[in-house]
Amino acid sequence: MDMNQKYTARTWPESPEKTTLEGKNKFLGFWLFLGGETVLFASLFATYLALKDKVPGNDHALAADMFELPLVFIMTMLLLTSSLTSVYAMYHMKNHNYQKMQTWLLITVFLGLAFLGFEIYEFNHYVHEFHHTFTSSAFGSAFYTLVGFHGAHVVVGLGWFTLLLVRNGKRGLNLYNAPKFFTASLYWHFIDVVWVFIFTVVYLMGMVG
Amino acid sequence: MSTVAEKRGFLAVLWDYLTTVDHKKIAILYLVSGGFFFLVGGIEAMLIRIQLAIPDNDFVSAGLYNELLTMHGTTMIFLAAMPLLFAFMNAVVPLQIGARDVAFPFLNSLGFWLFFFGGIFLNLSWFLGGAPDAGWTSYASLSLASPGHGIDFYVLGLQISGAGTLIAGINFLVTIINMRAPGMTYMRMPLFTWSTFVASALILFAFPPLTVGLFLMLFDRMFGANFFDVTMGGNTIIWEHLFWIFGHPEVYILILPAFGIFSDIISTFSKKRLFGYAAMVFATVLIGFLGFMVWAHHMFTTGLGPTANAIFAVATMAIAVPTGVKIFNWLLTMWGGSIRFTTPMLYAVAFIPSFVAGGVTGVMLASAAADYQYHDSYFVVAHFHYVIIGGVVLGLLAGTHFYWPKMFGTMLNETLGKITFWLFLIGFHGTFFIQHFLGLMGMPRRIWKFLPNQGLDLFNMISTVGAFFMALAVIVLLYNVVITQIKNVRVGNDPWGDGRTLEWAIPSPPPYYNFKQLPLVRGLDPLWIEKMEGRKEMTPAEPLGDIHMPNNSFIPFVMSLGLFIAAFGAMYQVDWRASDGADYVWSIPVLIIGMLITIGSMAVRSLKDDHGYHIHKEELMDDHDDKGGRE
Numbered sequence: 001m002d003m004n005q006k007y008t009a010r011t012w013p014e015s016p017e018k019t020t021l022e023g024k025n026k027f028l029g030f031w032l033f034l035g036g037e038t039v040l041f042a043s044l045f046a047t048y049l050a051l052k053d054k055v056p057g058n059d060h061a062l063a064a065d066m067f068e069l070p071l072v073f074i075m076t077m078l079l080l081t082s083s084l085t086s087v088y089a090m091y092h093m094k095n096h097n098y099q100k101m102q103t104w105l106l107i108t109v110f111l112g113l114a115f116l117g118f119e120i121y122e123f124n125h126y127v128h129e130f131h132h133t134f135t136s137s138a139f140g141s142a143f144y145t146l147v148g149f150h151g152a153h154v155v156v157g158l159g160w161f162t163l164l165l166v167r168n169g170k171r172g173l174n175l176y177n178a179p180k181f182f183t184a185s186l187y188w189h190f191i192d193v194v195w196v197f198i199f200t201v202v203y204l205m206g207m208v209g
Numbered sequence: 210m211s212t213v214a215e216k217r218g219f220l221a222v223l224w225d226y227l228t229t230v231d232h233k234k235i236a237i238l239y240l241v242s243g244g245f246f247f248l249v250g251g252i253e254a255m256l257i258r259i260q261l262a263i264p265d266n267d268f269v270s271a272g273l274y275n276e277l278l279t280m281h282g283t284t285m286i287f288l289a290a291m292p293l294l295f296a297f298m299n300a301v302v303p304l305q306i307g308a309r310d311v312a313f314p315f316l317n318s319l320g321f322w323l324f325f326f327g328g329i330f331l332n333l334s335w336f337l338g339g340a341p342d343a344g345w346t347s348y349a350s351l352s353l354a355s356p357g358h359g360i361d362f363y364v365l366g367l368q369i370s371g372a373g374t375l376i377a378g379i380n381f382l383v384t385i386i387n388m389r390a391p392g393m394t395y396m397r398m399p400l401f402t403w404s405t406f407v408a409s410a411l412i413l414f415a416f417p418p419l420t421v422g423l424f425l426m427l428f429d430r431m432f433g434a435n436f437f438d439v440t441m442g443g444n445t446i447i448w449e450h451l452f453w454i455f456g457h458p459e460v461y462i463l464i465l466p467a468f469g470i471f472s473d474i475i476s477t478f479s480k481k482r483l484f485g486y487a488a489m490v491f492a493t494v495l496i497g498f499l500g501f502m503v504w505a506h507h508m509f510t511t512g513l514g515p516t517a518n519a520i521f522a523v524a525t526m527a528i529a530v531p532t533g534v535k536i537f538n539w540l541l542t543m544w545g546g547s548i549r550f551t552t553p554m555l556y557a558v559a560f561i562p563s564f565v566a567g568g569v570t571g572v573m574l575a576s577a578a579a580d581y582q583y584h585d586s587y588f589v590v591a592h593f594h595y596v597i598i599g600g601v602v603l604g605l606l607a608g609t610h611f612y613w614p615k616m617f618g619t620m621l622n623e624t625l626g627k628i629t630f631w632l633f634l635i636g637f638h639g640t641f642f643i644q645h646f647l648g649l650m651g652m653p654r655r656i657w658k659f660l661p662n663q664g665l666d667l668f669n670m671i672s673t674v675g676a677f678f679m680a681l682a683v684i685v686l687l688y689n690v691v692i693t694q695i696k697n698v699r700v701g702n703d704p705w706g707d708g709r710t711l712e713w714a715i716p717s718p719p720p721y722y723n724f725k726q727l728p729l730v731r732g733l734d735p736l737w738i739e740k741m742e743g744r745k746e747m748t749p750a751e752p753l754g755d756i757h758m759p760n761n762s763f764i765p766f767v768m769s770l771g772l773f774i775a776a777f778g779a780m781y782q783v784d785w786r787a788s789d790g791a792d793y794v795w796s797i798p799v800l801i802i803g804m805l806i807t808i809g810s811m812a813v814r815s816l817k818d819d820h821g822y823h824i825h826k827e828e829l830m831d832d833h834d835d836k837g838g839r840e
Binding site: 032163 | 414417422432436
């Protein structure tokens, strides 16, 4: 099969991400990778729960002292919306509407950047207002590692989307790059799901638990 | 193919191997480097046994002894046993399912180079200020207090090679799910393919906890975090849990493929279809599942309480059931078969009682109350060497003899093979059987020296003599490899004559595209079915057509090299911060350069289209392969 064959919306297959063997392998391999990532985050969550509020002295800030739900709510909304916009992008990818796909992916990237901006502000706030740092206590190490791993995943996801958009900026959709866009959006959804758990376990349970 | 290879210069061959994405060549890379690390780990074991040969010995110092026992365990598990299994998985599994290659040839190469550079990094510790010395389990309470960079080498080296293992696991899963030939249903897959499949699933879910554990250790040691520092609110038991959530499935990652190799060998040389095939598959899956439920039996004495201990004890004993199913199926496969005692079959027959002995002591150790007595004694050492050597290493040696002709196109000498077998078997039981009693008599594990006249002298000496028998066996095996390669008698498709599965239906070694036409699989043991109906080869499932092939690539090597460089920067920035910028000012730039190399090569891989190439039908028709088996 010629990988660079040109398609129109009429000839475009129903599941372009799984039409070629390479695409099918990538699709399955990436799902399995996400299975491994799930265990990775599960281990980090378990570590966080074991070390939550474990600090060496009474003068250290605890979860309930620091977290503010309005800020985290905005971050959650940004990331959830970015997941929705990446769904729109994939919808247009499946309909072979390249420009709309690009637009929605670009919106996704900006929403992700906004999320990252808030996260940097949040970390900075904790460090300067509460002296809650990576090295100040076991709680600090566990918090920044869990949330930081998620943040690093966001950075990778944004870099991935950007690279794909730049590389394929002018050549349109084909069966070679469609699976690439699709796996990147799967990754983005996964990041979103992890955040839902962080929101619940770290922030909500941090405020009330 | 081979005549062309011989004419090329050394550098051309080297470049070919550095850039190859062919699963058969990657198998050879795994075999050579895994074999190298096996020798390194073996030498470490010999030094340990020499130190313990006589009481109050001063052969090695206490510190060096700790480094030796740590590196022996770490090297044998991560750098010898797993890569050697990957060698056979790579060489055989794509052939057994009738595939032209693995699902991700590029990732296959990347997985190998990550493992390779991780292993080299770990072993460089010997020359750069001292090896890790906190045992292969590297418990945090001990390893955080270890001075120097030994533990840092352990953490970073295993992190790099662990990434390679995870990649290899995903690759095999996708290969087995997506790349099977027409007619190769799941319940027609040979047992080695099935056990590779289950072991790969275990890798996928067991390695991330190790990754996290190593990251926490890395952050604690190199970046001032406090996960395991009790004075800062940390908890050292977290490491034990994360390590054993990985560590227990890890032993099944090792033993299941060995079970698979033995299943194929036993049915081949009994000339019978495997007894209870469906039960064997079910037992393999069940062992894989239960393998995740039992990690805390390594922590009975940690103080988790009687309830936790009881649950994990019962779960551990439950694993004996599917394992017993396997043992009886092997015995019943041989029952009434027309058995040929070739070298691989000898290993298979010896494996059954040896492994049962290890299994029985396993159930003894699983009794939590009794474990308080056995814990940290030589009884434990004897137990896990019985399952690892009696299971995994015998499996690897059997696989080496069995698959050697398929990988290299020439047989290993059978007489020398049998000499190796007997030396190794006698040496193995001589070394480890007696250690059960040493343990019950109270000799602690990981001890540097013991005092005379405590009843330990004679048994320790016997154990050391046994170890020399095993070393001799390995030397005979190496001699065997060298002389048979020099003689280089070429063999046909099916050198053992009784091959049942697809890998024996194509030339040895197979052409780089494996199957000219994908075979039509009509049942379990597809080649045997064709043989029984009087045919010599498989019926093709497709007309002769163009074959799509992946391009070679140097990127996996560079990507792994980048991480290797970055690891040095990450490690020495600790000294740079401690010495206030004096001697290690280069460490941060090295860290950044290394990461840039890796990320840059990932970007190149992503940006550059790589469509592979096609072998045309006409070339395939010209390519005459020598058929005809042993005739």
